[in-house]
Amino acid sequence: MKKPAEFYQRDRRWHPPALTPDYKTSVARSPQFALISLENSPSEITGPVFGHGDIDPTDNDLVYNYAQGDQCAIGERIILHGRVVDENGNGVPATLVEIWQANAGGRYRHKKDTYLAPIDPNFGGCGRTLTDEDGYYYFRTVKPGAYPWRNWINSWRPAHIHLSIFGSGFAQRLITQCYFEGDPLIGQCAIVKSIPDPDARKQLIALMDLNATVPLDAIAYRFDIVLRGRRSTLFENRLEGN
Amino acid sequence: MQKLNYLKETPSQTAGPYVHIGLAPGAAGFDAYDRELGQDIAGPHAKGERIRVEGVVIDGTGSPIKDVLLETWQANAQGVFAHPEDGRPVEDGFRGWGRVITDFDTGEWGFETVKPGPSRARNGKIAAPHISLWIVARGINIGLNTRLYFEDEAEANKQDDVLNLIEWERRRTTLIARRSLRDGMPVYRFDIQLQGENETVFFDI
Numbered sequence: 001m002k003k004p005a006e007f008y009q010r011d012r013r014w015h016p017p018a019l020t021p022d023y024k025t026s027v028a029r030s031p032q033f034a035l036i037s038l039e040n041s042p043s044e045i046t047g048p049v050f051g052h053g054d055i056d057p058t059d060n061d062l063v064y065n066y067a068q069g070d071q072c073a074i075g076e077r078i079i080l081h082g083r084v085v086d087e088n089g090n091g092v093p094a095t096l097v098e099i100w101q102a103n104a105g106g107r108y109r110h111k112k113d114t115y116l117a118p119i120d121p122n123f124g125g126c127g128r129t130l131t132d133e134d135g136y137y138y139f140r141t142v143k144p145g146a147y148p149w150r151n152w153i154n155s156w157r158p159a160h161i162h163l164s165i166f167g168s169g170f171a172q173r174l175i176t177q178c179y180f181e182g183d184p185l186i187g188q189c190a191i192v193k194s195i196p197d198p199d200a201r202k203q204l205i206a207l208m209d210l211n212a213t214v215p216l217d218a219i220a221y222r223f224d225i226v227l228r229g230r231r232s233t234l235f236e237n238r239l240e241g242n
Numbered sequence: 243m244q245k246l247n248y249l250k251e252t253p254s255q256t257a258g259p260y261v262h263i264g265l266a267p268g269a270a271g272f273d274a275y276d277r278e279l280g281q282d283i284a285g286p287h288a289k290g291e292r293i294r295v296e297g298v299v300i301d302g303t304g305s306p307i308k309d310v311l312l313e314t315w316q317a318n319a320q321g322v323f324a325h326p327e328d329g330r331p332v333e334d335g336f337r338g339w340g341r342v343i344t345d346f347d348t349g350e351w352g353f354e355t356v357k358p359g360p361s362r363a364r365n366g367k368i369a370a371p372h373i374s375l376w377i378v379a380r381g382i383n384i385g386l387n388t389r390l391y392f393e394d395e396a397e398a399n400k401q402d403d404v405l406n407l408i409e410w411e412r413r414r415t416t417l418i419a420r421r422s423l424r425d426g427m428p429v430y431r432f433d434i435q436l437q438g439e440n441e442t443v444f445f446d447i
Contacts, residue, residue, distance in 0.1 A: 016255070023256075025381030038407070170315045203250065
């Protein structure tokens with residue numbers, strides 16, 4: 001009988017390395033010894049399980065989830081949607097997707113952000129949802145603005161949304177960022193370029209999805225997410241050692 | 243020629259300095275959700291020893307990292323993971339997963355849980371009690387995985403396949419949390435060094 005076994009090993013050449021000197025903060029925060037490679041054990045193939053009791057159905061609507069009364073967030077209304085699948089192409093159901101972002105002016109609602117663009121009183125900037133049985137997810141939000149950051153003195157982040165995804169095992173845990181098709185800042189960004197392979201960078205660029213837009217309401221962007229896939233045991237089953 | 247149609251994993255990007263907005267908005271300075279996730283690791287009914295774990299994550303300059311976020315994953319005191327693939331029940335309310343942020347002024351972090359029991363390892367062996375940690379922050383391009391083991395489990399630690407995989411014995415000690423008592427409660431100290439001769443062992447899991 002086939003049973004799910006270990007996750008495929010992570011392709012570390014596809015991900016950014018720890019040390020990327022053009023992204024200056026990585027210099028003192030990057031381990032210098034080689035990672036020790038572990039075969040998966042139950043500690044890695046298991047991970048937290050979330051349910052609809054953990055979140056509210058409206059948590060995925062950033063246009064309204066922090067708005068006062070009948071007001072709403074300011075900015076270009078967008079839908080961010082897609083599927084969470086694994087490397088085998090199978091949907092990852094009921095997994096938690098959390099997002100956070102700056103407002104339309106490029107300002108975060110965070111006590112440590114001092115950028116001169118104003119806070120939007122009706123925008124918090126965080127959302128969360130569970131994928132459905134096919135791995136599908138969607139958020140409504142406003143398109144975040146670009147903003148300056150202290151790397152070089154004239155460094156600007158392209159518009160982006162941060163995403164945190166769980167999967168079914170702790171080994172699949174992932175945080176990434178989604179960028180938007182056509183943004184000229186993408187090619188200038190030291191954080192984007194921490195990813196060495198240009199094809200891997202392209203995997204983080206959401207495409208405008210006219211078919212999924214809500215006419216007269218919100219433009220859609222499609223962003224599919226791939227988590228690590230798993231082997232099936234064919235002949236042996238030694239992972240749990242029964 | 244045929245094609246193998248495997249997809250590529252989405253590349254990681256740093257969690258950035260404002261990770262709290264998404265994962266712990268209360269710390270960012272606002273209440274967006276009725277319930278923040280990861281605040282209660284063990285729940286009220288978990289059996290076993292109640293413990294506190296504390297530490298600081300230190301960068302290559304020797305300074306505490308004040309904007310780091312950690313996630314924890316562990317078995318309960320019987321060594322059972324709250325996950326369908328473990329197949330065994332856990333106490334009502336035991337999740338085994340936590341989300342930990344630092345004091346923005348000092349970089350100190352801490353969480354309370356129950357001490358995990360020995361759990362299943364590979365090949366029918368037993369893993370010494372441990373807590374898996376995942377560390378993200380500005381400047382960390384892909385989350386760092388490590389494990390916390392317990393000073394007072396010296397015999398089990400000696401038998402642990404993961405600890406023994408670390409060729410350099412002196413590096414194994416970077417994964418051992420030091421135990422003390424505070425007001426009768428066991429407190430384990432676990433400082434994490436990102437660089438230097440005492441760099442914590444990080445795993446590619």
